[in-house]
Amino acid sequence: MIETLAALLCAHAMADFVLQTGWMVARKRHLGVMLLHGALVLLTAQAATGQVAALPLLILALLHLLIDCVKTYGRFTGLAAFLADQAAHLAALAAIAFWAPDLWATGLWPALLPEPVATALPHIFAVAAGAILAIRAGAFAIQLLMQGHALSDNPGDDGLPGGGATIGYLERALIFLLVLAGQIAGIGFLVAAKSILRFGTISGDRKATEYVIIGTLFSFGWALLIALATQSLLAALPPLEISAPRP
Template identity: 50%
Template sequence: MIETLAALVLAHVAADFLLQPDRMVAGKRKPLWFAAHIAIVLATACATTGTLHPALLALAFAHAVIDAGKLVLPRQNAASFALDQVAHGATLIATATFLPGLFASGLWSAQPALPALFALAAVAIWTVRAGGHAIGLLMAPWTALIRLDGLPNGGRAIGQLERGLIFLMILGGLPEGIGFLIAAKSVLRFGTVREEAKLSEYVIIGTLASFAWAMLAAYATLAALQALPPLGIPDFSP
């Protein structure tokens, strides 16, 4: 079951956060954009499981129902994002529970290290890309209250880089490097926020949320890798 779930989770995060550009999100109320997204959901599920099992059609249909339900909400916020992802996660778990051998019956069954790689890639995407979306929604109520004069999408790029670095540090066995990252960001931001309380608090909240997201994702990855076949990467530690 865990191999199938890893494949399905990678398919989901790739379809939702890697292969869904901003213009697709903005145009999802249009039938063609919506259909294109669901087609990508189905294609990624088939690609990661290595099979064309009819259950994947049902999974794509469930994804469409959940997304359609989200579109009727008056506005998107952190709570609606969490509810949406929980609903999608439930469909993935249900599919893996009822069809635990889905991955084993697919084209990639002879590659035992793939599920662990899938899990690693899935959480990396979730950490960097989904984290940015979730934290953006979390910070939205305060964004209009401050003045942001930085580069276009500069904050998004900084967040993605810091979450990616934290993810790599923890998986590489160097969690102490997070303290250095916090110190470096504090020094670089000090001159910008020291004279404006609102901006200072905004940066602190966003930074703590970003760091917490990356740390939770990284430790969840370590736990998941324990339940999957090893990647076969040798341990070079002394």
């Protein structure tokens, strides 16, 4: 079941945050675009599990479309709607994995790939899903959060185009890697470094200071939460057996 969940989670992260473009998001109320997104959900799930005609994957795609339709046509927006939407998708993934736990084991990949590669693939799926959710999904969550704290004179306006977003991507990626590497203490140095580098640009401006603190704390917290959840998923997967090198 855990291998199936890891594969489906990676497929979901790819379909929602990598393959779903800004063009698709802006036009999602059009039925054709919504169906295109549903097709991508189905294709990524099929590719990840190695299943082509599995009924549970079709049901998963339909559930995904139903959840997205409620959010899109109900005009639910904001961070709360985003989090509720993703929670519903995760619940659907868990339900399908519980209902059809052998999707991964009976798929193409365990049969076609060498055993060490097939055993490692769910771990790769878990790390890839965690990275996408921490870095890419985190960017959307922070953007939605900061909409309620917009500044008339945004502290990032004088910087490089897209510089703030790039910094956010990098800091969440570093936090994700530090947690998986077991170097959580390194996050403290990252916080200190960003605080020092930001001090000169916002010193004396209380609104800008609070804006940066809110965004930074949320970004760090999001990445830390996803990284810890990824660790838990990796721990639940069958352990990797790495042969010792011959003398």
